[in-house]
Amino acid sequence: MSILQVRDLTVTFPGDIQAVRGVSYEVSRGEVLGIVGESGSGKSVTSLAIMGLLPRDAVVSGSVKLHDRELIGVDEDELVKVRGKSISMIFQDPLSAFTPVYTIGDQIAEAVRIHQKMAKDKAAKRAVELLDLVGIPHPDVRAKSFPHEFSGGMRQRAMIAMAIANDPDLLICDEPTTALDVTIQAQVLEVLKTAQRETGAGIVMITHDLGVIAGMADRVLVMYAGRPVEQGPVDELYYRPRMPYTMGLLASIPRIDGEEGPLVPIEGNPPSPAALPPGCPFAPRCPMRIDSCDEEEPPLTPIGGGRHVACIRSREIEHKGLTGADVFPVPVIPPSDVVRVPREQRPTVLELDGLVRHYPLMKGAVFKRRVGTVHAVDGISFDIAEGETLALVGESGCGKTTTLQQIMRLEPPQGGRVVVLGKDSAHLDRAARKSLRGDLQIVFQDPMAALDPRMPVGDIIAEPLRAHGHKDVAARVAELLSLVGLAPEHAERYPQRFSGGQRQRIGIARALALDPKLLVLDEPVSALDVSIQAGVINLLEKLKNTLGLSYLFVAHDLAVVRHLADRVAVMYLGKIAEIGAVANVYDRPAHPYTQALLSAIPLPDPEMERTRKRILLEGDLPSPADPPSGCRFRTRCPKFARLSEAERRRCVDEEPSVVRLASAADHGAACHYAEEIEVITASGDQEEK
């Protein structure tokens, strides 16, 4: 029996912005419905409309029935009985979703007391029970903490605890793990599964991450430009997509078990909800577009087996058994010349030797004082050969961004050495430093923040050229713009006029302006939607091969890394845990942290996700101000837990250093008990804790 029935839901914002244009779906008890879509597809607005939480100037029409009771148009007295009781919601960013001035425990107790007649002390006790249920250690103490004192993962757990406080029938999760690191994401998803078991609730899971959906959902709804374009059981949809958009999405994501070869990008950008094209909104980006696509918007029609598709060519796709790679043009990326020379014979462009960066830990905004030292980077070493991409991966707080800043500053480090193109940063004078900057450039994560909003694009790209006294700047700017796939006339526009993907291309053009040898890429695609991401990744790959660049690539997305990098270094708490050629590290990880990291990444493959063996880590990253003695990972290490008392002593007393593994030429791990195992495709019935 279905709990929730949504029929023809539309949401219009002032200015005739049609954010949601006719969404219909049902959710049954215990079922998980995944809603996938890129930013601006209307997926979050839909769920807020169901809860009646949209701003007052939004016009909502259609029908939302909870247990056959209509929710659209009823007054607040009715709605407050449903909200938090029958339907609960889990928001994306749990820091801003909690009121900063009340304790977590108070806020959960408040949720309990709204719907249940209960004394204050009993509600507080219930809050502690709920926190215990979602796996918060020492729940009685932590209940008295304020939201900012919780880590991201703990906040999301607390959010789940608050959502299930009144045993709801339906949980709406809006990007619940987007802001979290992968190992924490794996924990939170596990908690969500527990919560569902406890309450038997139906779940609406909204996300852009096809991997998360593959592991969680029973059915999937794909949204594009405010409408569902495809809907069906998860396996059918993933293995046999019938709508070109879905096909493109699935083909554009890099996978950690992925084969080599370029990704398939979807060209263009989603339409603005204020200016929709006539006919199918995906038609302008669709490689299968025919003239009749522009005539009218295809309705979502059932094609049997519980599937619905909004595409006039879906029959044809089914007949021919087409996939994304068949339909979308696969870009051709020229091979690199440099890599024909063996790595040992190529010059080294960057060498780090025992780099150290500590900084004081200050506390309190008003009563500021130093309370300790953050060991952000604590002695790391690696090198990059010409024409090579080294990826530095790790979760937030592991020190990868600090490492990168230390390299970019070109100043004497606190400890260790940074050698760029054979020049030690400790022995640079002003002029040498400036000229070296021309060879070392950076591309930032957030394409919005990386470009000065007050400068036209031409000036932004020209800035490094002018700073280094180049002549004929205008011609070079035009050349750079076309190099990254933009038009030279774009130079006069301001960054605000460009989409995220285009802005990132501008950032790349600026970095290339001085013909650098080494490019530092700081999470260059993590702020982009998947369909846009693929295009930028391909561009980076092409530029590297044609211009003979070397990349230092900092990322948390291991799938992108697998696709782009030659070598990978995994960081944990300011140290390198494992380093080596991508194939070695991914297929035979030897450090328990790498193993956990790889196994935590969801694959966009429902069958594999169902049977995969997952290594779950306990707890959060320890504070870099107070790292554990010996091996820094031991407090969360699943292997440490299995060791004997005598074996453990070594982990506690002796800090492991990176040791080359016997089996491969380019593979090392910093673990006393390193052991290569296969984790990505490993399946197993029992979970390893």
Added chain:
Amino acid sequence: MGKYLLRRLAINVVLVAIAASLAYLLAATTMNPRAAYEGRQPPVAEHVIDATLDAYNLNDKTPVLERYATWVSGVVTGDFGKTWNGGSVNDEMGRRIWVSLRLLLIGTVLGFVIGVALGALSAIRQYRFTDRFVGVSSFAIMAIPVFLMATLLAIATYNVNRGLGFTLIEYTGEYNPRLSGWDQLLNRVNHLILPTISLTLGSVAFYSRIQRNMMLDVLGQDFVRTAMAKGLRRRTALTKHALRTALIPSATYFAFAFGTMFTGAIFTEKIFAWHGMGAWLVDSIHQNDVNSVAAVTFFTAICVLTAAFLSDVLVAALDPRVRVS
């Protein structure tokens, strides 16, 4: 914590010392206390003037640094010297602080409470009549400088009283010393009405603008949505979650205003003829009263720094995000 407070105290002591010294030196070099004695009828002999000024440490024939040294040696023992006509600056200040406090306390508190309430209401009713009315009124009030507002109120009251033929509302002075007991208390309250209105109106306008902005910032935030998603009514979510969070900035302004209250209100005091600290500042300049000017500066500096500290403490108390532990 202790170390932090000590350092802050030390910095503040230096700031106060510099501020007061600057004011003393500026006043001592530019002001002419002799003028008050020179123009007298019958004329006072010069050696008598010198003797008097020497006794008050105001003689411009003494080198300024020497006078400064005398002044400093007095200040460190807690003696701020003599006024231009020989009174004790300490006594004068002790009296005037309480006059200012009696004048300002009610207005300061009322202005904050009403202003915050109106500002929050405006934000919740954004773009509706209440919001527009409060907005337009506070704009109009903020465009009227306080000396104009006070003058207007005084003129209006004068006309009302004249029309009625008796004094309904007092508009000058603090109280009538001839009354006693309850009558005097009522008389004091009557004297407070006008200055309090003139003070309150301005701060209501000020706080309502701040509170409205803060509240609008908070209203768009996720935690208000979460509160409603839990099943709270909009009104409850707004007061319990939004207002409580949005109160922090206004409260810090209030703490600051409360701390600087002791320095008086220059215009209100002068126009309504209250002899508080604010009026003293103007009078001491007119009277070439060097020691009083320095004392006012000294006291104001202490008040400003204490008020700044007070508002920091209040932020820490209200906002767990900036608390020490």
Added chain:
Amino acid sequence: MRSKVVIGRLFRNRQARYGSIALILLVALAYIGPFLGSYDWTDKDFLAFLSPPSADHWWGTTTIGQDMYAVTLRGMQKSIIIGLLVALISTGLAAVVGAFAGYFGGWVDKFLMWGVDLLLVLPSFLIIAIISPRLRGATWLWFVVLLAAFAWMITSRVVRSMTLSLREREYVLAAVYMGIPRWKIIFRHIVPNLSSLLIIDATLNVSAAVIGEAALSFFGFGIQPPDVSLGTLIAEGSRNATGYPWLFAFPAGLLVLLVLSINLIGDGLRDALDPGSNS
């Protein structure tokens, strides 16, 4: 392109529109008005002392027979000029001090912020009140400098804290990694990105300076006779406001209108320049 958008938004904002129209009319009155009246502000009509508004003296005359219309407009000119200059100087100073303190940090920051604290602690009214009467005879521009010297500290603190966050922006880091000198980064990337704040602040500083001048002049600490400003006129007029209301009403009314129109524009600018904020 952006300025066009901003101006468009500004004129769609009703209060800013009314404010601009009022301000234009007031400025026109102050600078063109004197040519329409038949008296100069220095003229004294010995046949009309304290006469009420009439066809001859539109806004009446003063105790010494000056034409109120001419005198008031002269006073308004002075008030407007003082307001503009003070706002310009103080906002510029605030921007430079705040941006340098915030960007360089360390000792520069400590030193500059300590200066800010000291100026905040000094009672500005008192200092200006002591100094300005001694400037009698000197140019009134000294008075502008004095007013500006005590008007920039709060803004410079705001600028400093915004610079602290701008300093970590990626486009600023990008400029650093290009090898662009720090002072150039401040003027190229930091200050322009504070322009919304600075424009709004400068506008509101105009009205604050107009009020500040009037307040000081009210006690005789500001503009010194024989020169006049709205403040000196109001001070003069308020003594006899009941008997001779025209001496008080015209300068007071113009002062309120002037401040109100500038505040309306300032608030409208905030909406237009900073669509994210609701103020």
